[in-house]
Amino acid sequence: xxxxxxxxxxxxxxxxxxxxxxxxxxxxxxxxxxxxxxxxxxxxxxxxxxxxxxxxxxxxxxxxxxxxxxxxxxxxxxxxxxxxxxxxxxxxxxxxxxxxxxxxxxxxxxxxxxxxxxxxxxxxxxxxxxxxxxxxx
Amino acid sequence: xxxxxxxxxxxxxxxxxxxxxxxxxxxxxxxxxxxxxxxxxxxxxxxxxxxxxxxxxxxxxxxxxxxxxxxxxxxxxxxxxxxxxxxxxxxxxxxxxxxxxxxxxxxxxxxxxxxxxxxxxxxxxxxxxxxxxxxxx
Amino acid sequence: xxxxxxxxxxxxxxxxxxxxxxxxxxxxxxxxxxxxxxxxxxxxxxxxxxxxxxxxxxxxxxxxxxxxxxxxxxxxxxxxxxxxxxxxxxxxxxxxxxxxxxxxxxxxxxxxxxxxxxxxxxxxxxxxxxxxxxxxx
Amino acid sequence: xxxxxxxxxxxxxxxxxxxxxxxxxxxxxxxxxxxxxxxxxxxxxxxxxxxxxxxxxxxxxxxxxxxxxxxxxxxxxxxxxxxxxxxxxxxxxxxxxxxxxxxxxxxxxxxxxxxxxxxxxxxxxxxxxxxxxxxxx
Numbered sequence: 001x002x003x004x005x006x007x008x009x010x011x012x013x014x015x016x017x018x019x020x021x022x023x024x025x026x027x028x029x030x031x032x033x034x035x036x037x038x039x040x041x042x043x044x045x046x047x048x049x050x051x052x053x054x055x056x057x058x059x060x061x062x063x064x065x066x067x068x069x070x071x072x073x074x075x076x077x078x079x080x081x082x083x084x085x086x087x088x089x090x091x092x093x094x095x096x097x098x099x100x101x102x103x104x105x106x107x108x109x110x111x112x113x114x115x116x117x118x119x120x121x122x123x124x125x126x127x128x129x130x131x132x133x134x135x136x137x
Numbered sequence: 138x139x140x141x142x143x144x145x146x147x148x149x150x151x152x153x154x155x156x157x158x159x160x161x162x163x164x165x166x167x168x169x170x171x172x173x174x175x176x177x178x179x180x181x182x183x184x185x186x187x188x189x190x191x192x193x194x195x196x197x198x199x200x201x202x203x204x205x206x207x208x209x210x211x212x213x214x215x216x217x218x219x220x221x222x223x224x225x226x227x228x229x230x231x232x233x234x235x236x237x238x239x240x241x242x243x244x245x246x247x248x249x250x251x252x253x254x255x256x257x258x259x260x261x262x263x264x265x266x267x268x269x270x271x272x273x274x
Numbered sequence: 275x276x277x278x279x280x281x282x283x284x285x286x287x288x289x290x291x292x293x294x295x296x297x298x299x300x301x302x303x304x305x306x307x308x309x310x311x312x313x314x315x316x317x318x319x320x321x322x323x324x325x326x327x328x329x330x331x332x333x334x335x336x337x338x339x340x341x342x343x344x345x346x347x348x349x350x351x352x353x354x355x356x357x358x359x360x361x362x363x364x365x366x367x368x369x370x371x372x373x374x375x376x377x378x379x380x381x382x383x384x385x386x387x388x389x390x391x392x393x394x395x396x397x398x399x400x401x402x403x404x405x406x407x408x409x410x411x
Numbered sequence: 412x413x414x415x416x417x418x419x420x421x422x423x424x425x426x427x428x429x430x431x432x433x434x435x436x437x438x439x440x441x442x443x444x445x446x447x448x449x450x451x452x453x454x455x456x457x458x459x460x461x462x463x464x465x466x467x468x469x470x471x472x473x474x475x476x477x478x479x480x481x482x483x484x485x486x487x488x489x490x491x492x493x494x495x496x497x498x499x500x501x502x503x504x505x506x507x508x509x510x511x512x513x514x515x516x517x518x519x520x521x522x523x524x525x526x527x528x529x530x531x532x533x534x535x536x537x538x539x540x541x542x543x544x545x546x547x548x
Binding site: 154155156157160161162164165186191193194195196197198199200201204250252 | 332334
């Protein structure tokens with residue numbers, strides 16, 4: 001379990017005057033996939049946040065191959081690309097009917113509410129090890 | 138001082154596939170004007186928030202007379218419409234070159250971080266009385 | 275068929291510094307429900323838009339009873355409140371586990387790409403009559 | 412003239428449940444700076460768009476060094492990093508009181524309304540040559 005997929009339908013609110021999805025609006029979709037990935041790993045982000053562990057984005061990059069449009073039904077897939085150490089690196093693909101529209105990545109680190117780097121709770125480290133174990137198995 | 142005006146320039150991100158500003162994006166502009174009004178009254182929202190006083194929107198309404206478009210330069214004016222009691226009622230106008238595009242209102246109440254209704258700090262009540270005094274003078 | 279319900283999960287992007295959904299972000303959720311309603315009536319908004327018929331929001335109002343928070347699963351229900359004439363009036367309810375959080379309405383009119391009021395295509399008027407007929411039956 | 416700077420004040424709408432600016436909301440700020448750069452070069456984006464020339468983002472990347480918060484006053488600087496050829500590459504810096512918070516870049520190409528790559532109008536190519544000439548002088 002180092003991968004998750006979510007589906008979304010492009011909202012009119014997410015389009016811009018070019019008639020396509022505004023480029024910044026892919027980041028909340030990446031977030032949806034990331035939230036589903038953490039759910040699948042048994043460490044829902046909602047719980048982490050309540051315990052005071054935040055996982056902000058430190059770096060991101062996106063490549064736009066094709067635009068998406070209002071009402072398009074999209075699949076967003078996220079993948080943990082390497083065994084997480086101090087940082088977590090995730091890769092994303094946005095597809096419509098099997099066609100790749102956008103690729104991207106995010107890099108994260110655990111911080112506390114004052115944005116100081118912290119070690120995540122043990123169960124998070126364990127969940128990540130487990131995820132990678134099952135992946136390589 | 139029961140009124141404030143701010144200016145903004147429509148961002149491409151704020152437009153939608155109709156080529157006009159998405160109707161929901163007027164609310165952050167109302168917020169900009171409201172923040173400026175509180176500044177002018179000597180009770181910056183930033184300070185209130187730090188002290189644990191939040192001022193959420195309980196009700197809002199907007200009437201759209203004319204669309205605005207990318208790069209339009211708009212003036213947003215906010216006005217305290219009555220002496221605040223438990224609730225604060227504000228009225229807004231969005232104009233372009235003197236033409237009224239959108240009208241609206243918001244209703245607020247002070248709450249604490251748990252969203253329980255609270256009396257605002259004394260200096261807030263005083264600032265509001267002062268604002269209304271100077272207005273009726 | 276004068277009603278539709280959609281579900282959504284609150285995105286982190288939709289929350290604000292108060293830790294709750296930003297009040298303006300309910301409007302895209304209303305839009306999701308409205309799009310589903312038009313789908314159910316056999317007149318997808320995507321098709322209308324391609325034919326040059328736009329259905330902008332002329333008026334809206336929202337009352338916030340309770341905040342929603344990150345990761346909440348919400349149901350948004352929209353209802354055509356009266357037989358549409360020149361204007362279309364829709365009412366919305368946002369609920370979490372059966373609890374009403376937010377109520378609202380939108381008023382729309384058909385316009386062309388230059389934002390001039392136009393009569394909708396015949397099939398739209400028919401779909402609306404049909405929807406109301408089945409409702410009152 | 413290969414650089415432009417704009418100022419913005421963080422809106423509450425732009426913050427998220429972590430109490431900081433949502434990472435995706437830097438992209439509309441990059442856009443504000445880019446629009447100002449094109450203005451300064453004598454080729455306002457608004458005019459290009461009206462003539463049917465769009466300049467979508469093909470690629471972007473952001474590195475977040477420090478969070479920004481509600482009401483922070485930020486400076487966003489954009490710079491044309493090389494003489495534009497088929498693609499336009501821009502670099503951005505977001506600063507608060509001289510402290511670098513976020514860096515990023517965007518890559519663009521001119522397309523027509525059907526998103527087919529096109530040569531920009533002659534006056535655009537000329538404006539870009541002129542901008543670079545004055546820069547190297």
